Amino acid sequence: MKKNALEILGTVALCGAFFAQPAPADDGHRHAKGYGKFEFALIGDVPYNEADYWKLDNVIAEINADKQLKWVMHAGDIKNGSSLCSDELFLDRLQRFSAFKKPFILTPGDNEWTDCHRANNGAYLPLERLDKLRELFYPVPGRTLGQKTLRIETQAHDPAHAEFVENTRWMEQHVMFAAVHIVGSNNGLAPFATRTADDDAEVDRRIAAAQAWIAETFAKAKAENARGVLLMFQANLGFELAKGSSGRKGFEEIIADLERETVEFKKPVALVHGDSHYYRVDKPMLGTISKRRIENATRVETFGADDVHWLRVAVDPNSDEVFSVHQEIVDANLEQHPQP
Template identity: 80%
Template structure:
C-alpha cells in the first residue's frame, strides 16, 4: 500500500511538472532574457476576394515557419469598397484562427470608419467598431490564433475600458504594443451621417492612444527594454509637413511618438500598413532640430495586391535590435490555379 501511495505521489509530481511546463510555454512571452527570436508582420490582407487563395498561401507559409513567436496584423482585413457585413467579419475571424501562432490584430479604417459608404453597406461606423471589438477581442488580454498568448490590455484601466484592442507585451527585454490609430484622418474624415458621437469617439481614442504610447515607453524604460515596436494601421504622414491636411487627426500622436523616441534613445520601430507600399525608412525629423531621428524606423507591410509577408528578427544584444526580411511567397507570383 505504501509503495502504491509513493507511485501516486510520483505520478502527481510528474503531472504537476508537465502542467507547469505547459503554462510556461503559454506564457513564455514574458521571458526577461536576451535571446533572439522572430515574428511575422502582415497587414491590408485579405483585401480582394480574388486573392483569398494568396492569403491562404501566406498563412501556410507562416505556419510552416517553426521559429516564429507570433503574427502581427496591422489592420484592414478588407478593401474600402466591400461590404462590412457580419458574414465578412466572421469570415476574417475564421481565417485568422487558422494561424497556429498567436495573432495580434489592430483595427483598420476599412473595417469600421469607412463602413458608412454605400458600397460598404451604409453602416454606422461606431456600430461596426463595436462589432469588431466583440468578434476579434472576445477575451480581454488574450490574442487570436490557435495558440493564444496573454497580453496587457488598456481595457484593464477603468478610464479607458473600451479600448480592449490596445495591447502590450514584453519579450526578451524588447517591448511591443498595438495602438488603435486608423486611416481616414484617424476617423475624422467627414461623411453625411456623421454625428457628435463620432467626433467624441475620436477624442477618446486619441486620448487613449497618447496614454498607451506614453505608458509603453515608460514601462520600456523602467524595465530596461532594448527596443520598442509600436503597431498601428494608419500611415500618419511622418514625412509630411506639419499641419498638412493628410496629418489631420495624427498631429498629437506624431508629436508624442517623436518625444518618446528621442527620449528613449534606443531602437524604435513604427510598424503600419495603409498605403500598400512595403518599405523600411527613417521619415521622422525632430520638430526642434529638424534632424533625422536616427533611432526611429518606420516599417510598412506588404498589402492589398502584394500578398506576401515580412519576417522580423529580433536580437536584443545587437545595436539595431530589429532586422526586417521580405518573405516573397512564390506561389503568389503565379496565375491563379485553374479549378
C-alpha cells in the same frame, strides 16, 4: 456553412536592418545579461479581394510551417474600402485568421469600421461596426487570437480607457511590443453624411487613449531598461509631410508624442503600419525642433492589397540594431490563380 464566432475561436532574401543609433554610453549593463533572439511575422492590408483568398492561404501555410516564428502581427485593414462591412464578412475573416497556429495580434483598420458608412460598404453606422469588431476579434481581453494564444496586457483593464480592448502590449526577451488603435481616414475624422457628435467624441477618446498607451509603453520600457520598442498601428501618419498638412489631420498630437518619446528613449524604436500598400523600411521622422533625422526611429510598412506576401522581423535584444526586417516573397502568389 458559416461558423459563429465561438465555433471559430474553438477550432482555432532581401532584408532591411534598422541601423539604429547605439545605446548611450551610460547604459553600462546593456550587454551584461544576454537575451534570446526570436522572430515573428508581420502582415497587413490583407485579404483585400475575394479573388486573392488563395494567396492568403499560401501565406498562412508558410507562416504555420515556420517553427522559428513566435507570433503573427496584422497591421489592420482586413478588407478593401469598397466591400460590405457585414457580420458575415467579419466572421469570414475571423475564421481565416483562426487558421494561424501561432498567436495572432490584430490592430483595427479604417476599412473595417470608420469607412463603413459608404454605400458600397452597406451604409453602416461606423460606431456600431466598431462595437462588432471588438466583440468578435477581442472576445477575451488580454488574450490573442490564433490556435495558440498569448496572454498580453490590454488597456481595457484601465478604468479610464476601458473600451479600448484592442490596445495591447507585451514584452519578450526584454523588448517591448504594443498595438495602438490609430486608423486612416484622418484617424476617423473624415466627414460623411451621417456623422454625429458621437463620432467626433469617439475620435477624441481614442486619441486620448492612444496618447496614454504610448506614454505608458515608453515609461515601462524605460523603467525596465528594455532593449527596444515596437509600436504597431494601421494608419500612415504622414511622417514626411509638413506639420499642419491635411494628410496629418488627426495625427499631429500622436506624431509629437512619438517624436518626443523616441528621442528620450534613445534606443531602437520601430513604428509599424500598413495603409499605403507600399513595403518599405526607412527613417522618415524629423525632429520638429532639431530638424534632424531621428536615427533611432524606423518605419516599417507592410506588404498589402495586391501584394500578398509577409515580413519576417528578426529581434536580437543583444545587438545595437535590435530589429531587422526580411521580406518573404511567396513565389506561388506571383503566378495567376491555379486553374481548377
